[in-house]
Amino acid sequence: MAPKPFPRRVISLSLLAAALSIAASASVAEARWYSPPSPVSAIVSEQLYASLFPHKDDAACPARGFYTYASFARATARFPRFGATGCPHTRKRQGAALPAQLSHHPTGGWATAPDGPYAWGLCYKEEITPASNYCDATDKQWPCYPGKSYHGRGPIQISWNFNYGPAGQALGFDGLRNPEVVANCSDTAFQTALWFWMTPRESKPSCHQAMVGEYRPGPADIAANRTAGFGLVTNIVNGGLECNRTGDARVSNRIGFYRRDCQALGVDVGPNLDCEHQLPF
Known part of the structure; x- marks a missing residue:
């Protein structure tokens, strides 16, 4: 007697289609919510970010609750070369330079402020x-x-x-x-900052180029003493008002934030901190 054949497993095409649809939907949802980590997160962690801006969410700051680390990380992820260019020391210096410049502009600190004048960055929108x-x-x-x-x-x-x-x-x-x-x-706010930081404009290099060794001064730059370093970043940001002058308080404030941030990141500040002897762009 011939053995009985195994019964065939019949799978409903409609059930299979439904299963595939559910799997595809899950994959799309996962892709939608997943955001790859920013390279800068290895340099400026959420804990370090909180320590650099300890009073940004105080009741005294109009921007309280606005400048979140999540928004900062998403903005830097949109510009993946930030925090991922150069040697570890170069990456850390840039990781210190951006928060320093961001601290200076919307700061709420003053000379005798609690925790010092450099603890009140990102206070204003x-x-x-x-x-x-x-x-x-x-x-x-x-x-x-x-x-x-x-x-x-x-x-x-x-x-x-x-x-x-x-x-x-x-x-x-x-x-x-x-x-x-x-x-x-807040996402747009940080993205505009990263856009400004990463984008060269006409005769100006980008702040990124100035900090990672990609800046190549032309004859006019050499004549104007525009040398790479944190001072050149200040020149790019606001050189017409702050550079080529002695003892400008705004420049000193930027440098103060940068020194603090470099110390927090465990890296030296590098050359050319100020733009006192640089002609503006």
Whole structure:
């Protein structure tokens, strides 16, 4: 007698399709919520970030609750070369330089402040009493929108229509028609700071290039004594007002934040801290 054949397992095509659909949906959901870690997280951890900005969420700070580490990490992940360029010392110096510049602009500290003047970074989201609406009406590429102000907002205090326009174009928001988003969305605020940090503009190198050894001075830069280092970063950020002058308090404040941050990261500050003898761009 021939053996009986094993019964065939019949799988419903509809059940199989449903199972595949569920698996695909789970994969999409996982991809949507998963965010790859930023290279800078190995340098500026959440704990270190909290120690660099210990009073940012105090009741006295208008930006309390705004500048979260999660937003900072997401912004740096969007610019993956930040924190991932150069040797470990170079990466740490850049990891110190950005928080130092971010601390200076929206700081709420003063000489006798609790925990010292360098413990109150990221206290403000925007200028309290802007000197103007920061509209350069001569710029036809990035024209000002009626009724809008392009005063300093966010951790780098991005200003002027010729910065809001290209920043918005690069990051996916209308910087000319809706500049307020920089002070209303923490992710956008940090992204504008990283965009400014990483993007060379016309005759200026990027702050990133100045800190990681990618800056190549031309004849005009050499004549202007624009040498790489933290001082050149200050020149890029606000050289027209702070550089080529003796003992500027704003420059000293930036350096104070940078020294503190380098100490926290366990790295020396490197050369050329100030821009006292540099001509502005």
